Amino acid sequence: MSNGRTHIMSAPTHASFFAIVSNAADGDLAVFRVDASTGRIERLARHPAGEAVMPMALSADGSLLHAATRAAKRTIVTYSVDSGTGSLARLRTASIASSLAYLSLAPSGAWLLGASYGEHSVSLYRAADVHAHAHVEPVQVIDGIENAHSIVASSDGRFAYVASLGSDTVSCYAIVERAADARLELVQKVRVEPGFGPRHLRFSPDGKTLYVSSEFRATVAVFARDAETGTLTARSIAPRAPALAHLHDGPRPRASGTAGTEVDPSTRIWAADIQLTPDGRFVFVADRTTSRLISYRVTDDGSLEYAGYTDTETQPRGFRIDPSGRFLVACGEQSTHVAVFAIDAGSGALALLSRCEGGRGANWVEIIRQMPHDVC
Template identity: 35%
Template sequence: MSHHHSRRQADLAVYIGNGLGGDISVLRLSGKSGTLSPIQRMPFPGVTQPGRSLPLALSPGREFLYAAMRGAPRGVATFRIDQATGALCELGFAAMTESVAYIRTDLSGRFLFGASYDGNVVTVSPIATDGVAQQVAQRVPTAPNAHGIMGDSDRHVLATSLGGDVLYSFDFDQAAGTLTRPRTTVLPKGTGPRHFIFDPAGKRLYLLGELDASVTVFDYDPKHGTLQTKQVVTMLPAGFDGKPWGADIQITPDGRFLYASERNSSTLASFAVEPDGKLRPLQHIPTETQPRGFGIDPTGRYLVVLGQSTDHATVYAIDGGSGGLGVNDRAEVGKSPDWVEMVELA
């Protein structure tokens, strides 16, 4: 019990990628009060021209933070995380040919995957033993606008093509760090597959459609890397008749609640995850304008939403019983924030 209690109270470091600011806001989120306080503004090393977004990724052990500059200098920077304060210290930079809109490490922390929206490729970069991401070692062409990439385990890696309405499933050779044998799952035309997440057990995959604001539920076979469509739901609020613009999707660590953000209605859609993995719509929560990125902390207590048009972040407390969200705090961050990662502090 004591560990669970301390975990409930642990403070969190919050890392926010500011696209037009070209820097990372580092904040401390109090485990007791759910309020934010600034720790650091870390400029991207040598930034001369910020990109339109600043994707982030954590190492599996939470010791390192990776950031992808889409402007100049284009490439991936590696930072060490101070486990007590959350402060960042720059460790290295690797130049890239492509601008990557999404990065993620493999489960071993030895490779960094990238999805290039502009370059129509997915990439694999080795990560050195000191944690520093190196230059790209493999590029795999995709249908237009690769937008998300993530491993399911040590066997497969999945990736999306927004322009091709395709979800790829690659075999991943962990020894060589290479992607092979892409299998494709074709989505209905105009879905615009963007981001996706697995349930905690790795048996379901939830895919967000940017262009139709849909969430597609798949049964997932981790042994073979194959998918079976189970359900499609909308994340649009009733009566919304604008152009859908889905952005981000997250699930609570206990797998009971799922949330998705939509940028033109500036809402979060919440869903209960049924025992069979299907989604039951709960509510639509008005939030920051243009909520391109949001995140759930590793303890499942807090959800942090970024307003790309407001340069602010809102912290919600997640009700573990109902999945409801209550506003705890709001803080100014950098210019055009779009990505958030969170780490428990010691």
């Protein structure tokens, strides 16, 4: 809930930016421009991608975008990105075997990392193969990771971290590169509380902390991270948000097949994405059941305290914070609009600035800073 006055830093020193949203139901990517002086969002274009397009991975320099489709035809679609205009040019569509719930890039851009929730596995792809061939096999698949939901690489490209929702574990793998080859080698597997349901992962700006969102509680587990060894040490778990006090923890129930025994899924927490402000002061988690963004403040001792909530687009699966830390862009799977919020620099409170018509089944957001010399 947004309280108090929202302070937006003066705009001249900040670049406007483009937000790219994947629309699973429409099978396309929508490109929006957000004005840095006003926070106004406008849709620029829509680009076909493929049925059930969902996770996206942006290269470190913002020049390449990869998007994975999860329908019967599973692919990774690669686009070049014009950071001056926001336009996308489709370069290659490579078919793959897995349905990827998460896709990310190693900082070097040489390796794509994928997590398959239904296949209980993670995969390592050579990016050059994805860019060059119509069908791509992973260079490595690691099976037995129950409901693998995300995989992210550290900023130095030495380690990859995997959230296993089904086993309540977070694993660290070394990314071992040899010539043109690479392998993921297990370094450590750590457990979170039973029933936590780890979903998505984010690093603090200095890389010394790993934040893990809970799908079943909408809380966040905080781990200290050793940059040299990659290992994690549990520090704390954020408190449960009072804004979700009327909901139960645990996975959304499925129909049992016996009449009258079904439980209303709207009584369960159903958290999704997690994002941090670039200064590392605030952490946000999306809950799809209530369509709320839950905010946490990072305290002096590194733990998280509840800071508030903001209503957003219906069933928010994905959202993103711009590089300046002034704006948050959110979409919803059951909304056809994309919203821009101002982030109060002092409190982390969100204030709605603008909305724009988007697409159906919106689920993922990537942001690209607009190059200043190309701004009209």
